[in-house]
Amino acid sequence: MMPMQYGPLVERLLAGEFICPITDEDAYRHLQDEQTREAIDEYLKPLNRRLASNPEGSVWFLAWLELGKEARDQLSGQLALTMNSLQPLLEWMQLVQEALGRDAVMSAGDVLKPAEFTLKCEDNASLKDRLQRLAADRFFNSQSDALDNQVKLIFRRLKEHGYLLQPHSDRQYYLVTSKVDYLVDLIRFIRDEENLPVDDEPQQQERLI
Numbered sequence: 188m189m190p191m192q193y194g195p196l197v198e199r200l201l202a203g204e205f206i207c208p209i210t211d212e213d214a215y216r217h218l219q220d221e222q223t224r225e226a227i228d229e230y231l232k233p234l235n236r237r238l239a240s241n242p243e244g245s246v247w248f249l250a251w252l253e254l255g256k257e258a259r260d261q262l263s264g265q266l267a268l269t270m271n272s273l274q275p276l277l278e279w280m281q282l283v284q285e286a287l288g289r290d291a292v293m294s295a296g297d298v299l300k301p302a303e304f305t306l307k308c309e310d311n312a313s314l315k316d317r318l319q320r321l322a323a324d325r326f327f328n329s330q331s332d333a334l335d336n337q338v339k340l341i342f343r344r345l346k347e348h349g350y351l352l353q354p355h356s357d358r359q360y361y362l363v364t365s366k367v368d369y370l371v372d373l374i375r376f377i378r379d380e381e382n383l384p385v386d387d388e389p390q391q392q393e394r395l396i
Contacts, residue, residue: 200249205349209295218247241372245295246365275326286314295365305338310349333385
C-alpha cells in the first residue's frame with residue numbers, strides 16, 4: 188500500500204509533471220528509494236500507469252503500463268505536441284549555446300539570466316534576427332516587437348512547460364531542469380533509433396546533440 192504522504196507527489200505525476208533535483212529535491216530523493224517506487228507503481232497499476240525515468244535517472248515521470256487503444260491515442264496526441272515543439276526548443280538551445288559562448292549543451296542545474304541573454308543577442312545581428320523569428324513561432328507566439336519582451340515571453344513559456352524553474356519570483360534568473368535532459372534523450376532516440384527527421388537543418392542539430 189502506498190504511504191499517504193506520497194499522495195500529493197502522485198497527483199503531480201499524474202498531472203504530467205517531471206520530478207528532478209531542480210524541480211523538487213525532496214520528492215526526487217524519495218523516488219530514488221526502490222520500495223517507494225514499488226509502492227507508487229502498485230498504486231498506479233489500476234490506472235495503467237507506471238514510473239519511468241530517462242537513462243541517466245536524472246528525472247522521473249509517468250509512462251503507460253500497457254499500450255491499449257486509449258493509451259495509444261493519448262500517447263499519439265502527446266507525441267504530436269512534442270514533435271511540434273521540438274524545432275523551437277532545439278533552436279532555443281542552440282541560441283543559448285551560441286549567445287553565451289558555451290561548448291556543451293545546457294543541462295539540469297545550469298543558470299540562465301534573461302538580461303544577459305538579451306544583451307548578447309542585441310549585440311549580434313544574426314542572433315537577434317534568429318531570436319525574433321523564434322519568438323514569433325507559434326510555440327512562443329510573441330506579439331511584441333521589443334527584444335526584451337520577446338525574451339521574457341520565451342523564458343516564461345519555458346517555465347510553464349517545465350524546462351526552466353525560477354527559484355525567486357523577484358529575481359530574474361532561471362535554473363534549467365532535468366526535463367531538458369529528457370528532451371535531449373528523446374531527440375537522440377528519434378534520430379538514432381527511429382531515424383525520423385526532427386529538424387530541417389541536420390548539421391545544426393548534430394552540433395547541438
